[in-house]
Amino acid sequence: MDINEIVIISGKGGTGKTTLVSSMVPFLKDVVIADCDVDAPDLNILFGNEIREEEDFVGLQRAQINDDMCMKCGQCYDKCKFDAISEDIVLDTGKCEGCGVCEYVCPVNAIEMKDFVIGKIFVSDTKYGDMVHARLIPGEEASGKLVAQVRKKAKEIAILKGAKNIIIDGSPGIACNVISSVTGVNQVIIVIEPTLSGLHDLKKVHEMVKRFRLSEYIVINKYDMSKVELQKIEDYCEKEKLKIILKIPFNKKLVEAITKKTIPSLYDSEFFKDIGFEKFLLSLK
Amino acid sequence: MKIAVCAKGEGLKALVDERFGRTDQFVIFDMETKEVKTVENSAKNAGVGAGGQAVRILNEENVEVVIVPEVGPKAVDALKAFEIKAYRLGESKTVEEAIKKYESKDLKEFELNVVKGGLRRV
Amino acid sequence: MKIVVLSGKGGTGKTTISTNLAINTKNAILIDTDVEEPNSHIFMKPEIEDTISVTKDYPKVDIEKCTLCGKCGEFCRYNAILPAKNKVLIFKEICHDCGGCQLVCPTGAIKYEKREIGNIYCGTSKYGVKMKYGDLNVGEVSGVKIIENLKELVENEELVIIDAPPGTSCSTVAAVEGADYAVIVSEPTPFGVSDMKMVVEMLRNMNIDFGVIVNKAGLGDDEIYEYCDEENIEILQQIPFDLEIAKLYASGSILSHEIENYREKFELILNKIKK
Numbered sequence: 182m183d184i185n186e187i188v189i190i191s192g193k194g195g196t197g198k199t200t201l202v203s204s205m206v207p208f209l210k211d212v213v214i215a216d217c218d219v220d221a222p223d224l225n226i227l228f229g230n231e232i233r234e235e236e237d238f239v240g241l242q243r244a245q246i247n248d249d250m251c252m253k254c255g256q257c258y259d260k261c262k263f264d265a266i267s268e269d270i271v272l273d274t275g276k277c278e279g280c281g282v283c284e285y286v287c288p289v290n291a292i293e294m295k296d297f298v299i300g301k302i303f304v305s306d307t308k309y310g311d312m313v314h315a316r317l318i319p320g321e322e323a324s325g326k327l328v329a330q331v332r333k334k335a336k337e338i339a340i341l342k343g344a345k346n347i348i349i350d351g352s353p354g355i356a357c358n359v360i361s362s363v364t365g366v367n368q369v370i371i372v373i374e375p376t377l378s379g380l381h382d383l384k385k386v387h388e389m390v391k392r393f394r395l396s397e398y399i400v401i402n403k404y405d406m407s408k409v410e411l412q413k414i415e416d417y418c419e420k421e422k423l424k425i426i427l428k429i430p431f432n433k434k435l436v437e438a439i440t441k442k443t444i445p446s447l448y449d450s451e452f453f454k455d456i457g458f459e460k461f462l463l464s465l466k
Numbered sequence: 467m468k469i470a471v472c473a474k475g476e477g478l479k480a481l482v483d484e485r486f487g488r489t490d491q492f493v494i495f496d497m498e499t500k501e502v503k504t505v506e507n508s509a510k511n512a513g514v515g516a517g518g519q520a521v522r523i524l525n526e527e528n529v530e531v532v533i534v535p536e537v538g539p540k541a542v543d544a545l546k547a548f549e550i551k552a553y554r555l556g557e558s559k560t561v562e563e564a565i566k567k568y569e570s571k572d573l574k575e576f577e578l579n580v581v582k583g584g585l586r587r588v
Numbered sequence: 589m590k591i592v593v594l595s596g597k598g599g600t601g602k603t604t605i606s607t608n609l610a611i612n613t614k615n616a617i618l619i620d621t622d623v624e625e626p627n628s629h630i631f632m633k634p635e636i637e638d639t640i641s642v643t644k645d646y647p648k649v650d651i652e653k654c655t656l657c658g659k660c661g662e663f664c665r666y667n668a669i670l671p672a673k674n675k676v677l678i679f680k681e682i683c684h685d686c687g688g689c690q691l692v693c694p695t696g697a698i699k700y701e702k703r704e705i706g707n708i709y710c711g712t713s714k715y716g717v718k719m720k721y722g723d724l725n726v727g728e729v730s731g732v733k734i735i736e737n738l739k740e741l742v743e744n745e746e747l748v749i750i751d752a753p754p755g756t757s758c759s760t761v762a763a764v765e766g767a768d769y770a771v772i773v774s775e776p777t778p779f780g781v782s783d784m785k786m787v788v789e790m791l792r793n794m795n796i797d798f799g800v801i802v803n804k805a806g807l808g809d810d811e812i813y814e815y816c817d818e819e820n821i822e823i824l825q826q827i828p829f830d831l832e833i834a835k836l837y838a839s840g841s842i843l844s845h846e847i848e849n850y851r852e853k854f855e856l857i858l859n860k861i862k863k
Contacts, residue, residue, distance in 0.1 A: 194598010
């Protein structure tokens with residue numbers, strides 16, 4: 182079962198990742214979609230999906246203090262390295278990192294580690310294929326675990342339905358949730374804009390991605406924003422032997438499409454033809 | 467000697483799994499007694515560090531050789547530390563096939579030289 | 589006073605707003621807590637006066653004292669420590685530095701050592717404003733410690749403007765915690781509104797007062813205004829979508845420095861907040 186997994190990330194947010202992912206989907210055969218941008222899941226807005234499954238997502242266990250048994254000895258307050266327990270022994274679950282030290286040191290067993298729901302995973306039907314997406318409860322740890330769970334579910338569905346592709350919308354940044362989106366995929370597309378910050382962020386993301394042995398491609402969005410910055414990016418890509426696989430000029434209609442909650446490549450298909458979208462998709466095969 | 471194969475399902479007829487750390491099960495075959503045992507891989511639910519935990523499970527089962535499709539860097543460190551040998555899965559589709567290929571010395575050993583970060587694919 | 593600028597969705601203009609606010613405010617100090625992808629310094633162009641290394645502890649096992657009993661491995665909920673045949677494996681990047689392994693070790697074989705996870709840079713920008721920013725090393729899984737250190741450094745400052753990371757996860761919470769006021773920067777598109785709602789939920793849970801700046805106004809539709817109206821959320825300012833602004837941003841220039849009437853806009857924002 183050779184399922185091609187491709188992830189689109191951006192390092193910096195707002196470069197057009199979701200615009201690109203959504204535009205690619207109608208052209209990918211037998212595809213399962215995974216929205217791994219779990220603290221800002223947006224793909225569902227464009228796909229008019231119907232949720233058919235939903236399940237609670239449990240992260241790391243968190244501490245729970247039984248006030249009736251608590252002797253206020255202060256051991257837990259003393260040993261908690263995350264400041265999750267106050268001096269008067271009140272637990273801030275938001276700060277609790279689930280290490281279990283408090284449970285271990287409590288002399289009267291007044292603390293127990295319990296399952297804690299930090300989000301939800303959804304499976305939806307869309308016109309183009311199944312979509313797995315998730316929502317983290319705001320403020321919770323952007324766990325790589327939730328991303329891993331979304332991907333696992335997407336893989337299960339892909340295998341079950343004999344899908345050929347899994348396309349993953351990743352999150353901004355370079356930390357655990359992004360690492361989790363990238364592990365084990367075949368191809369990574371990094372979407373950037375030609376700005377000073379864009380180049381800076383590209384360098385960091387590339388540093389992270391190149392540790393994984395997979396095919397890496399660059400897509401430059403709004404490339405006509407700055408000739409100077411575009412040149413810098415092209416120079417950098419040449420130096421690092423990075424392939425720039427697509428360049429998209431600024432087009433107000435793309436925002437229009439998103440505002441109308443339609444897929445950009447279907448809304449302004451002329452534009453996508455002009456920029457060589459077909460060739461881009463072919464070169465990914 | 468006990469040999470394990472990453473699997474989806476039970477017994478020798480099970481299909482091989484394409485992951486190591488997060489494989490569904492391990493099918494363990496005792497080459498002397500010919501006994502077959504399927505063990506659930508509880509490491510697959512780990513948030514991070516699944517590779518290391520999967521190796522720990524193999525060690526608990528006294529496995530000496532494991533046939534893998536790929537291994538991440540933590541798994542590599544762990545395999546070395548637990549002195550478990552790894553062999554590349556290759557084209558085998560079922561556990562039975564993989565074991566047969568191992569027995570006829572058709573499988574390549576996985577060189578456990580760690581390269582920083584990332585997944586290694588067969 | 590601590591003002592945090594955040595957005596939910598990335599790319600809405602957080603850094604544009606926070607840098608411009610900092611420049612137009614007397615005695616403000618800017619801290620950039622988007623430690624995975626810090627950008628403010630690109631615009632502020634500070635001369636770095638101080639570099640502070642941020643470290644995390646990780647366990648080191650004294651193999652002479654270790655009996656390979658396995659208790660540390662059993663205890664660790666992050667799978668960061670794994671006792672093997674002749675040694676104990678430590679996976680530093682996933683260690684949460686909780687101190688648990690040392691506590692459970694019966695022979696005192698575990699000690700902690702420091703390792704660097706990133707840096708904090710302090711300097712004064714070419715516009716005369718003091719700033720600090722954090723930078724997380726590639727490969728690390730969490731930047732929260734750097735964010736907490738950054739905030740400690742400016743604890744006693746009179747007016748701090750905090751450029752927060754995108755999203756609503758733990759990094760953003762760490763940046764937002766303890767702020768007196770939050771400025772949500774959003775754009776009038778469905779993604780902007782959707783992500784803004786998550787930020788609003790988070791801020792309400794944290795009991796922090798907030799207002800909204802609509803950036804790239806004119807691009808998109810009116811859903812955001814309807815939402816703010818329904819929810820009684822104050823719109824502090826609007827910045828119209830303008831290719832000129834985009835070009836200035838691309839080249840790393842500060843808006844209010846280049847375009848006079850924006851300076852007023854930013855002064856107005858601060859006045860509204862102070863009320």
